[in-house]
Amino acid sequence: MTRGLKFNLDKELLDKLEVITGSIHRADMIDEQGWTSAVHKISAANGNYILKSSFKEKYREWLKTEAEVLKKLKSQQEIPVPEYMHYIEETGRNHLLMSYEEGVTLTKALREAASQDEKKQLMKSFGQLLCRLHETETAHLEHTGDWLEDQLKRADRYLKAGECDGDRELLEKLKANRLAEVKQTVIHGDCTTDNVMVRDGEVRLFIDVAGMTVGDPRYDVALAIRKVMADSELTEAFYEGYGLFRLSSREFNYFENGLYEFF
The missing domain is CATH 3.90.1200.10 (Aminoglycoside phosphotransferase (APH), C-terminal lobe)
Structure with a gap:
């Protein structure tokens, strides 16, 4: 597995993610999208995903709100956004798993x-x-x-x-x-x-x-x-x-x- 430069995905987190993704093969850091969060492209048995992880209180609050927004939009077709998959809160860090979108x-x-x-x-x-x-x-x-x-x-x-x-x-x-x-x-x-x-x-x-x-x-x-x-x-x-x-x-x-x- 390729480890990110800014944030390593530990086994405990990987185990939680794999309930949704299936066995994870790779986790590659996407630096271009990492202003307020560490962003990984997850390649797994069930497909490709994006994982956003935030650590600072302000940005953890934003990530939680983003998860809530995506969850509300999951069943609609009018507004094109990534698909909500899962949200995890841990001590000192929050994680949002969503669909990977090409582009x-x-x-x-x-x-x-x-x-x-x-x-x-x-x-x-x-x-x-x-x-x-x-x-x-x-x-x-x-x-x-x-x-x-x-x-x-x-x-x-x-x-x-x-x-x-x-x-x-x-x-x-x-x-x-x-x-x-x-x-x-x-x-x-x-x-x-x-x-x-x-x-x-x-x-x-x-x-x-x-x-x-x-x-x-x-x-x-x-x-x-x-x-x-x-x-x-x-x-x-x-x-x-x-x-x-x-x-x-x-x-x-x-x-x-x-x-x-x-x-």
Whole structure:
């Protein structure tokens, strides 16, 4: 078995996993997807899987929430996400087992694209996928109350714990200059190019869905275009695919240079 560089899978954990996967043949670390968790591709008798393992309290909380979201979405077809398989809590670490999905992140696909036209097509398909998500009406996901108010409260908690890049001055500015409310929709909640997967030249799948809920769709759009804002053609390609609305500069800055600093 190939052992990961950041986290070794011990026998006790392997025994728990093999109840679902069957005999495990390999466990290979996927460094590209390891920002908040150690991520392994598991090759086993029953197929291929992804195992995410988190250790820091904040990220363990996120992983537990992601497991709950995937479990809710297991029986639906509208929102393309990995399939929930199993969730394990241990002392000091949590683990989420899900289906392995072919493809690469949009970040990698853009980096390796052979032409500007290929990049534009990728961003257009990203916009199309996000549009479908924001237009989805599903009882699987719901959020009562004001999503933005809840996010500001979470930001305050992370700030007090020293677990974010934002500071008190920025948070108070966000509270004092809140954007006008818009209709809440199903959102991804961390919709960066790292958190969608490309297969056959199109963006087809959402990953890292701990933040998926009903909330402000402008947050998704701001994070979706954050890495391509300097390229007007790629930004336009995204909006061509998305088609629902465009962010004002104030809206973009509120989320990308404001709220996101705390997450």
